[in-house]
Amino acid sequence: MTTALFLQALVSGILMGGVLALISIGLTLIWGVLKIINFAHGEFLMIGMYLVYFLVAKMGWDPYLTLIVSIPALFLIGVVIFELTIRPILKYPAINQIMLTVGLSLVLQNLALIFFKADVLFAQTRYNTALTIGSVVVTSGKLIAFIGSILATFILYWLLQNTDTGRGIRAAAQDGDAATLMGIDVSWAYLLAFGIGSACLGVAASLMIPFYYVSPTVGEFFGLIAFVIVVLGGMGNFLGALAGGLIIGVTESVGAAALPGSLSRVLVFAVFVLILLYRPLGLFGGKQR
Amino acid sequence: MLEVKNLTVRYGAFLALADVSLKVEDGQIVSIVGANGAGKTTLINTISGLITPESGEIYLDGQKLTGMKGHEIARIGVVQVPERRKLFPEMTVYENLLVASIHRRAKKERQKNLEEVFSLFPVLRERRDQLAITLSGGEQQMLAIGRGIMALPRILMLDEPSLGLAPILVQQIFQIVQELRKRGLTILLVEQNVKHSLRIADYAYVLETGKAVLEGLGMDVLNDPHTVEAYLGR
Numbered sequence: 001m002t003t004a005l006f007l008q009a010l011v012s013g014i015l016m017g018g019v020l021a022l023i024s025i026g027l028t029l030i031w032g033v034l035k036i037i038n039f040a041h042g043e044f045l046m047i048g049m050y051l052v053y054f055l056v057a058k059m060g061w062d063p064y065l066t067l068i069v070s071i072p073a074l075f076l077i078g079v080v081i082f083e084l085t086i087r088p089i090l091k092y093p094a095i096n097q098i099m100l101t102v103g104l105s106l107v108l109q110n111l112a113l114i115f116f117k118a119d120v121l122f123a124q125t126r127y128n129t130a131l132t133i134g135s136v137v138v139t140s141g142k143l144i145a146f147i148g149s150i151l152a153t154f155i156l157y158w159l160l161q162n163t164d165t166g167r168g169i170r171a172a173a174q175d176g177d178a179a180t181l182m183g184i185d186v187s188w189a190y191l192l193a194f195g196i197g198s199a200c201l202g203v204a205a206s207l208m209i210p211f212y213y214v215s216p217t218v219g220e221f222f223g224l225i226a227f228v229i230v231v232l233g234g235m236g237n238f239l240g241a242l243a244g245g246l247i248i249g250v251t252e253s254v255g256a257a258a259l260p261g262s263l264s265r266v267l268v269f270a271v272f273v274l275i276l277l278y279r280p281l282g283l284f285g286g287k288q289r
Numbered sequence: 290m291l292e293v294k295n296l297t298v299r300y301g302a303f304l305a306l307a308d309v310s311l312k313v314e315d316g317q318i319v320s321i322v323g324a325n326g327a328g329k330t331t332l333i334n335t336i337s338g339l340i341t342p343e344s345g346e347i348y349l350d351g352q353k354l355t356g357m358k359g360h361e362i363a364r365i366g367v368v369q370v371p372e373r374r375k376l377f378p379e380m381t382v383y384e385n386l387l388v389a390s391i392h393r394r395a396k397k398e399r400q401k402n403l404e405e406v407f408s409l410f411p412v413l414r415e416r417r418d419q420l421a422i423t424l425s426g427g428e429q430q431m432l433a434i435g436r437g438i439m440a441l442p443r444i445l446m447l448d449e450p451s452l453g454l455a456p457i458l459v460q461q462i463f464q465i466v467q468e469l470r471k472r473g474l475t476i477l478l479v480e481q482n483v484k485h486s487l488r489i490a491d492y493a494y495v496l497e498t499g500k501a502v503l504e505g506l507g508m509d510v511l512n513d514p515h516t517v518e519a520y521l522g523r
Contacts, residue, residue, distance in 0.1 A: 164391045171377050171388045178375035181337055182389040182440050183363035 001258050004135040009257035010250060011136045015146040017249020019204055022149035023222055024229035024241040025156065026200030032236030033173040033193035036086065039101040042223020043108035044198050048074050048205030049214045050116060056209055057123040063209045064144070070202035078198025079191055086194070087187075105223065112216035120215045127210035141210030148207045152200065157238055169193050173236070228272050234282030243283055247271070290314055291336070291367070291444050291477065296345035298331055298499075305331045306342070307499045312492075313444060318466065318476045320486040320507060322520065323496035329479040330372055332496070333446045336477075337369045338362040349443065364392045366443030370450065374433040378422040382413055382432055385421050389439035398441050405472075406435035409465065427458040434465065445469065446477040451485065463489055483520040487511035495520075 001009075027041045038044075052070050055061040081104070089100055127141035160166035171179040172189035179186050212218075229248050233240025251271045255264030279285060291313040298306040306328045313319040323329050334340045336347055338359035347354040354362050363369075377385050386406060390399045407414040410431040416424060421432060430450055437445050447466065451459040463485050470476055480486035487493050490507030495516060503515060510516055 164387070164396075167380075167384060167388045168391050170380065174377045174379055175375050177339060178371060178377065179388075180339065180359035181363055181369045181371060181375075182436065183360050183368075183392040183395065184388070185358075185360045 005257055006254065007134075008136050009254045011138060012142070013250035013253030014246060015138060015142045015249075016253060017246035018146040018149040018153075019208060019245075020222075020225060020229060020249050021242045021245025022153055022200055022207075023204050024226040024233070024245050025153055025238060026197040026204075027226045028230045028233065028236055028238065028241040029156075029160075029200075030194055030197035031230060032238075033169060034086075034090070034190055036090070036097050037101065037227065037230075038086075038194075038197070039098065039223060039227070040081075040105040040108055041197075041201070041226055042219030042221070043105045043112075044074060044077060044219070045201040045205060045222050046112060046214070046216065046219035047077060047108065048201050049209060049212070049218060050112065052205045052209045053121055053123050053214045056125060057121070063123070063125050063127065063141075063206055064148075066209070067203065067206045070206045071199050072202075074202030074205070075195040075199040079195040082191060082194040087190070090190075105219070109216050109219070116216060118216060120213050122213045123209050125210040139211055145207035145211070149204065152203045153238075153242055156196070156200070160238075165192070225268070228268070232272060232275055232282055234285035237282065237284040240282055240284035247275075290350060291475070292348045293332075293336065294346045294348070296332070296335060296347070297343045298328075298335055298340060299343050305499050306335070308345070309496070309499070309501050311494050311501065311504070313475060313477050314492070315475050316470065316473065317491040318470050318478055318489055318507075320478045320480060320490035320493040321496055322480055322483045322486055322493060322510075324520075325481065326498075327496040328499040329496055330448055331499075333369055333448055333477065333479055336362075336367060336446065360392075363440060364394060366394070366441060367446070368437050368440045368442035368444070369446045369448065370433045370437040372448040372452065374429050376421040376429060376432055376436070379420060381418050381420055382424070383417045385432055385436050386413075386439045389436045390441070392440075395439060395441040399439070402439050402441065406438050409438075409468070410435055426454055427461070430454060430458075430462060431465075434469075438469075442474065444475040444477060446479070448479045449481060450478075451480065451482050459485065483516065484511070487516075 023045060027038060030036060030038050048070050051073055052066045055066045055069060056063050085100060085104060089097055129140045130137050131140060160170060168184045169189045169192060171184055172186045176186045225248060229241055229244035233244035248268055251268050252264050255267035259267060293309060293311045296306055296309045309332060321329050331340060335342050338357055349367055354367065377388060386403060390396050390402065412428055413432060413435055416428065424432060450462050454462065466476060466478060467489050478486050487507045487510055493507045493510040494501050495503035495510060503510060503513060
């Protein structure tokens with residue numbers, strides 16, 4: 001591999017890693033507060049991407065304008081699905097919860113197949129301009145997606161650290177009974193956490209549409225990879241998910257440039273297993289979220 | 290005034306509380322003493338709404354608490370400092386204090402209460418930005434009580450505040466409880482440390498296997514032959 005190719009892969013990986021981090025932060029927030037892995041996380045993203053696609057391709061919206069719709073829409077979808085399906089099963093064993101969210105992902109995927117067909121859709125936008133920095137070429141859409149993802153991540157982190165609502169959510173996550181005794185409505189905190197975790201996917205969907213295709217199965221990859229990143233970062237750890245996102249993004253991208261076929265996915269999981277061998281609780285496992 | 294009327298609590302077939310009634314008058318320290326497993330923690334967790342009783346009612350100044358949700362009970366001012374403190378371990382001292390005053394009633398008094406907590410426990414001001422988990426046992430208990438004060442209690446319920454503390458700290462905690470009453474707080478104190486808690490109590494109840502077997506003025510209960518024989522080993 002030449003230096004130029006490596007640099008190109010590295011930069012592309014970092015840019016995509018930022019978006020992966022944002023997607024994973026939604027998942028890690030939900031895990032941190034509710035101790036539930038939402039295996040339908042990727043499918044929520046898929047729904048968000050269809051929504052954004054239609055606004056951009058059919059209604060002619062600017063992709064970044066769709067944020068005002070995609071964020072509240074995904075928040076609402078998260079909240080409704082949480083109330084209808086996940087809340088009733090919160091007290092039951094983890095295996096039941098896994099079955100539920102895996103089942104949810106299958107249902108959503110197949111509903112998308114019925115409504116949107118299996119076609120792979122791509123929205124043409126004006127954010128495909130190539131920017132050249134030295135030997136590295138990036139599209140404006142990818143650059144904006146990276147900056148937007150990192151920005152969204154830090155805004156969310158700041159809100160969780162510095163607002164009363166954020167403190168309430170963290171308290172509910174650390175000790176539900178103690179939070180109740182301090183007047184915090186824990187079931188409200190759960191709902192908010194699930195809604196916010198899902199709303200992250202609204203942001204990701206709007207940011208990805210200029211450079212990523214949409215199909216009913218697009219969420220499969222992202223759901224799985226987000227799970228890997230969450231584990232890698234230390235379950236429920238915010239900054240861990242950010243670091244994990246960047247590591248996986250770069251591994252995937254450099255791997256794709258260096259290895260034939262889909263071996264880069266193998267590399268991703270090899271790195272995952274290696275890191276867990278040495279840090280079984282993840283990069284930031286067991287430390288502050 | 291907090292009133293508990295004919296409270297019965299069951300865990301499955303196990304009768305944890307049997308027809309317990311008690312009153313906590315404003316401005317008093319009321320102690321509930323009894324051995325491990327007597328139902329003390331069950332009682333205050335039921336008052337806090339964490340446990341649903343089989344029968345019986347709980348009132349604060351005539352307002353019915355039974356049937357309300359736990360966080361609602363805390364918000365109207367029935368605040369518990371739980372056994373083993375249950376701090377938020379990954380939050381700083383300051384955050385632990387703030388998080389107890391999120392609800393509207395307490396938030397209005399946040400600055401004033403924060404000053405009061407820091408004047409009661411100057412060490413918490415020094416440790417303000419440390420994680421709660423890094424505090425010593427005594428400091429953690431102070432933070433737990435401080436957190437309770439931040440929630441603006443009309444009645445503060447302390448569950449085993451002296452548990453696991455060195456004797457000198459136990460003394461200090463009981464002094465603090467008395468200081469809190471001087472400042473106008475109403476206190477329900479649940480303790481295994483029978484001698485200490487009866488000494489500072491205005492009124493007291495003895496709980497045995499879920500039943501209130503004895504009640505009276507603190508000193509009277511302390512000198513009662515049954516108490517002496519069963520708890521003080523004299």
